[in-house]
């Protein structure tokens with residue numbers, strides 16, 4: 001890794017003082033100070049909701065601050081729009097992409113960068129070659145993977161020769177090899193004097209890439225550290241404000257009973273851009289946790305549907321649950337045989353937003369004596385919901401609170417709790433900590449490991 005260049009001692013490229021932004025329900029940025037040196041890779045580290053995206057949107061002119069100053073090369077500036085930001089030399093790659101699917105790479109870029117398509121294609125090829133960002137200017141964006149789309153966005157920024165490049169959680173969509181490539185590109189840019197603001201909540205990334213880290217919590221700067229010297233524990237403590245609960249690593253249990261066996265599972269895609277499952281096999285023993293890794297969009301969703309019973313599979317023996325063929329059983333029949341699952345989408349799939357937590361318990365736990373002769377046993381249902389709230393530390397007004405009144409983390413704890421309290425023999429969890437703060441994630445991991 002290269003040190004920020006000697007010019008770093010001089011005037012910072014970007015200096016923020018007292019940046020404040022209040023939304024009706026929250027102070028998203030509360031008096032933020034930040035200095036980014038020339039050629040520095042500067043991390044903004046913080047949990048979900050810490051205010052990272054708000055801060056960089058202010059810098060890029062997408063959001064206007066209520067108070068505070070911004071200096072660019074030591075001169076006070078106000079950035080009223082992304083166009084003004086680009087004229088100063090600020091480029092940004094957003095957390096959510098902003099490309100038109102039906103246009104080609106070159107056409108997309110031509111919307112932001114002047115020049116004929118032909119001339120632009122040549123420049124795209126040169127920049128992509130120079131920085132190790134392979135993109136084909138002629139391909140339509142809809143045919144590109146997420147990693148390729150991100151490269152297009154980065155190339156588009158680089159064509160404008162920015163002096164500050166902002167990337168908001170760029171690796172959340174990338175497989176590990178692509179992360180390495182991206183880091184090489186960023187290190188190279190920094191070596192050429194480009195400053196980089198790198199937003200992430202992933203400690204290891206920041207430790208391997210960044211020269212400085214500004215840590216945000218609840219909209220405030222709670223620390224500025226050299227991430228290469230600070231330990232991951234110190235950074236995590238700054239980020240969440242307390243120690244991380246220790247993640248016990250489970251001994252694989254001695255029991256070797258086969259609970260879930262998938263053999264040669266093949267399932268056609270069920271939608272035009274869906275993924276086909278080809279000859280998938282796996283065995284899950286009692287007491288074992290099997291991880292399904294892979295970049296989203298490579299069949300995880302389809303596999304979950306086939307395992308949960310949302311999609312039936314042929315032959316029935318392709319999915320065996322506790323020794324019995326289960327491929328033709330629907331979700332309810334699989335549940336009564338000991339399967340429980342937490343789907344990826346919390347609202348809609350996992351829970352019905354407007355109804356109460358108690359009623360949501362009925363959705364998957366009804367077979368636990370909650371319905372008798374067609375009547376809902378209200379007291380049993382409420383007792384179950386209350387126990388779940390208590391045991392899984394769910395912050396909710398009570399069993400009568402609606403699912404949609406809970407924050408994402410608390411709803412997820414409730415949904416995981418609802419499944420775990422049923423003492424399943426096989427539990428499927430899809431992205432259980434997706435979008436959750438580190439504290440809530442660690443809690444859920446711990447409860448899964450304890451099962």
Ligand SMILES: Nc1ncnc2c1ncn2[C@@H]1O[C@H](COP(=O)(O)OP(=O)(O)O)[C@@H](O)[C@H]1O
Nearest residue numbers: 023026028046047048049050051052053054055
């Ligand atoms: N447009 C908006 N309207 C209302 N609240 C917002 C808006 N944008 C962000 N917030 C709130 O501001 C806080 C910080 O959000 P954000 O900057 O997106 O955090 P981060 O990027 O660190 O996850 C959150 O509580 C979020 O809900």
Ligand SMILES: [Mg+2]
Nearest residue numbers: 052053054095
């Ligand atoms: Mg964000």
